[in-house]
Amino acid sequence: MIETRGLTKRHGPTAAVDGLSFDVWPGAVTGFLGPNGSGKSTTMRMIMGLDRPDAGTARIGGRPYGALGWPLREVGALLEARTFHPGRSAYQHLAALAAANGIRRSRVDEVLDTVGLTGVARRRAGTFSLGMAQRLGIAGALLGDPAVLLFDEPVNGLDPEGVRWIRNLMKSLAADGRTVLLSSHLISEMALTADHLVVIGQGRLLADTSVAELTAGGRALEEAFFELTGDSAAYRGTDAPPAAERGRL
Numbered sequence: 001m002i003e004t005r006g007l008t009k010r011h012g013p014t015a016a017v018d019g020l021s022f023d024v025w026p027g028a029v030t031g032f033l034g035p036n037g038s039g040k041s042t043t044m045r046m047i048m049g050l051d052r053p054d055a056g057t058a059r060i061g062g063r064p065y066g067a068l069g070w071p072l073r074e075v076g077a078l079l080e081a082r083t084f085h086p087g088r089s090a091y092q093h094l095a096a097l098a099a100a101n102g103i104r105r106s107r108v109d110e111v112l113d114t115v116g117l118t119g120v121a122r123r124r125a126g127t128f129s130l131g132m133a134q135r136l137g138i139a140g141a142l143l144g145d146p147a148v149l150l151f152d153e154p155v156n157g158l159d160p161e162g163v164r165w166i167r168n169l170m171k172s173l174a175a176d177g178r179t180v181l182l183s184s185h186l187i188s189e190m191a192l193t194a195d196h197l198v199v200i201g202q203g204r205l206l207a208d209t210s211v212a213e214l215t216a217g218g219r220a221l222e223e224a225f226f227e228l229t230g231d232s233a234a235y236r237g238t239d240a241p242p243a244a245e246r247g248r249l
């Protein structure tokens, strides 16, 4: 499981994450929702030991990331798509990760197959489209067969087949008894994929509840999300294009 307690990260005067405490349980997909800039990525980076909290703790299976013996075998994460060397092939990238983490080489072919990249495994990963890069990142997360998985916007750039594939993959990882934390702005997808939701705004916890509870009485998840986050959206556009452009249309 994942546990955060009083997790806080400041960038200058603003707190990107502000005293955040929540648990992510095994055997379920937990959706991580919040408006742009609400602190989701920063929280995930602190869980993965990539950002140091100013206060509070994040633990994976009871230990901070830095205390994990073979991190990739205990927790896998897709945080940014293009974290590979562009000159390496997908196969080489995963084989290097496997070697560095004491993972058997044959596992590379298995995860390439899972993410559908077997046919392009020898191509330079630098030539991959965004969706292909996302698939490679997911392969890296799955490589160590970890019990805990974090995915930050995994459907970003994926085609409709890929979106459905992600949905089913998340569900089957949870059905295996793994802990799955998934961020996405696609609320309709979240409604289909997640069992539980952690909703944040301006770095603070707004809700920690089941999807069933939020959508009780037939309420759409999107509606519940706007009710929860209404006051905390930092960036809001308008429907009308700027006047000069409108004149030209």
Ligand SMILES: Nc1ncnc2c1ncn2[C@@H]1O[C@H](COP(=O)(O)OP(=O)(O)OP(=O)(O)O)[C@@H](O)[C@H]1O
Residues within 6 Å of the ligand: 011, 015, 016, 034, 035, 036, 037, 038, 039, 040, 041, 042, 043
């Ligand atoms: N390295 C950084 N330096 C300064 N500010 C940062 C840094 N990283 C994040 N922030 C700020 O922290 C806040 C939270 O950002 P974060 O990326 O965690 O939000 P998010 O919920 O993942 O957003 P999005 O949905 O847009 O991806 C934002 O105000 C952002 O500008």
